[in-house]
Amino acid sequence: MPKDGQAMSSLEMRNLILEALAEEDKANTPYGMTFKMYGYKGCVSDLRAIVEYLAVKHNIIDKEVEFSATAWGVPGGMRYYKRNTNFDDDELNLFTEEVHQLMFQNVLSPGATRNYGDDWPYFHVTKYGLECLKYKDVLPYDPDGYLRRLSAIVSVDEWEKFYVAQSLRCFNAGALEASIIMLGLAGEYLAGKLIDAMDAFLAKNEQALSTQFSTALSGLTQISRKYAEYDKILKEVLKQTDGSGNCKYPALKSLSPQLDVPAKTVYATFLRLTRNELAHPTDVRMDRIECLTMLISYIKYCETQHQYLDFYTSNT
Numbered sequence: 451m452p453k454d455g456q457a458m459s460s461l462e463m464r465n466l467i468l469e470a471l472a473e474e475d476k477a478n479t480p481y482g483m484t485f486k487m488y489g490y491k492g493c494v495s496d497l498r499a500i501v502e503y504l505a506v507k508h509n510i511i512d513k514e515v516e517f518s519a520t521a522w523g524v525p526g527g528m529r530y531y532k533r534n535t536n537f538d539d540d541e542l543n544l545f546t547e548e549v550h551q552l553m554f555q556n557v558l559s560p561g562a563t564r565n566y567g568d569d570w571p572y573f574h575v576t577k578y579g580l581e582c583l584k585y586k587d588v589l590p591y592d593p594d595g596y597l598r599r600l601s602a603i604v605s606v607d608e609w610e611k612f613y614v615a616q617s618l619r620c621f622n623a624g625a626l627e628a629s630i631i632m633l634g635l636a637g638e639y640l641a642g643k644l645i646d647a648m649d650a651f652l653a654k655n656e657q658a659l660s661t662q663f664s665t666a667l668s669g670l671t672q673i674s675r676k677y678a679e680y681d682k683i684l685k686e687v688l689k690q691t692d693g694s695g696n697c698k699y700p701a702l703k704s705l706s707p708q709l710d711v712p713a714k715t716v717y718a719t720f721l722r723l724t725r726n727e728l729a730h731p732t733d734v735r736m737d738r739i740e741c742l743t744m745l746i747s748y749i750k751y752c753e754t755q756h757q758y759l760d761f762y763t764s765n766t
Contacts, residue, residue, distance in 0.1 A: 457540060458505075458510060458511070458540075458541055458544060459742075460544060460547070460548055460551075461742065461743065461746075462510060462742060463501075463541075463544045463545055463548045464548045464551070464552070465746075466501045466504050466505055466508075466510075467497065467501055467545070467548055467549065467552065468582070468583065469504055470485075470497055470500035470501045470504055471485050471490070471497070471575060471579075471583055472583040472584075473485070473486075473500065473504075474486050478503075478504070478507070479499075479500050479503060480499050480500065480502075480503040480517040480519075481499070481517075481519055481520070481522075483496070483522050484500075485497075485500075485575065488522060488523070489574075490574060490575035490579075490580065491523075491562035491563070491564070491566055491572070491573070491574040491575075492522060492523055492562065492566070492572070492573070492574075493522075493523050493524065493525050493526075493566070493571050493572055493573075494525075494549065494570070494571040494572075494573065495520065495524065495525055495526035495571065496522055496523065497549065497573075498526070498529075498537075498542075498545055499517065499520065499526075501545060502517070502535060502536055502537055503517060505536070505537075505541075506536055508622075509622070509624075511536055511537070511541070512536065513536055514531070514532045514536050515532055515533065515534065515535070515536060518534050523565065523566055523572070525571050529542055552579075553573070556576055556578050556579070557575065557576060557578065557579035557582050558573050558574070558575060558576065558579060559573060559574055559575075559576050559579075560572070560573055561573065561574065562574040590618050590621050590622065590742065590745040590746070593615070593618040593619070593622065596614075596618055596745075596749070597611065597614070597615060597618070599749055600614055600749060600752065603752060603753055603756045604756075604760070605756050605759055605760050605763070606752070606756065609639055610636055610639060610640060610752075613632050613633070613635045613636035613639060614632070614633065614636050614748070616632040617629045617630070617632035617633040617636065617745065618745070620632060621741055621742075621745060626740075626741045629741055629745070630741055630744060633744060633745065633748060636748075636752075637748070637751075638673045640752065640755055640756075640759075641673055641676075641677045641680070642673060642676075643759060644677075644680060644755060644758060644759055644762075645667075645676050645677065645679075645680045647759050647762035647763055647766070648663070648680055648683065648684070648762055649663060649664070649667075650762065650763075650766045651761075651762040651763075651765055651766050652683070652687075653766075654765070654766050655765065655766075656687065656690065659683060659686055659687065659690075662683065662686075663679065663683045666679040666682070666683070667679055684758075687699060687702065688702065688703050688706070699761075701761060702758070702761050705754065705757050705758060705761070
């Protein structure tokens, strides 16, 4: 049963399953056994046990009973909430549904060789699945892993790391509104860096657009309005051509499919509005799923925005 009374989402369960499959530290499992130790093969009961353990560890559900020991690869019996599992019926059903979804996506496949069986409840992680585990969704329940992924972005500075670290601490403490306020500050700080870098880039490479951008920014104080002008000038930069009529900045244009301009604007605006609502006395309340979704998506957003930032910096 979830600690906050809110039903666990499919997103949370999916992330827990991927985390359980990828876990290499046996100290983070209930019986000191990992899927890596067994060649990424096992029984559904092995996976469910680790997922349940992680759900308790991450304070997603309450611990009602001790984890019942079982041998690896041995199908478990019936599960009963508060008798031999900390998952209630809805969570057990959700676990099964998400496992089948991962099978449909070819992350898992029924059956496992050697001492297992040819079909369900035995399974193995496919070659494609092993690649997915290397790049599994960023989980805010693992602040160190999340921050390692963030720190891998070369141009991320200490202030960005600080805001995001504070957001993670708030999330894991159950302070969801505070978590989004801090994530919003990180987003606004990044937007400010993009605006300044674009200004310097234009001053060196596009004098006419530089004047246009400076005029547009003149007198603006709100970061949201400045970002809107940044969005407009970026579109103009992408229209520039060389003497042969080709795109003048193909490297910059190539970034658009990764996160197009409307997507950047929508995400930045939604994050800002949510942060502003929460920062003032209102009836707005975040739920855990909204907060989790925004934290997971922020890493990809940040990675792509920093590619834009790196382009401006290297061409200034």
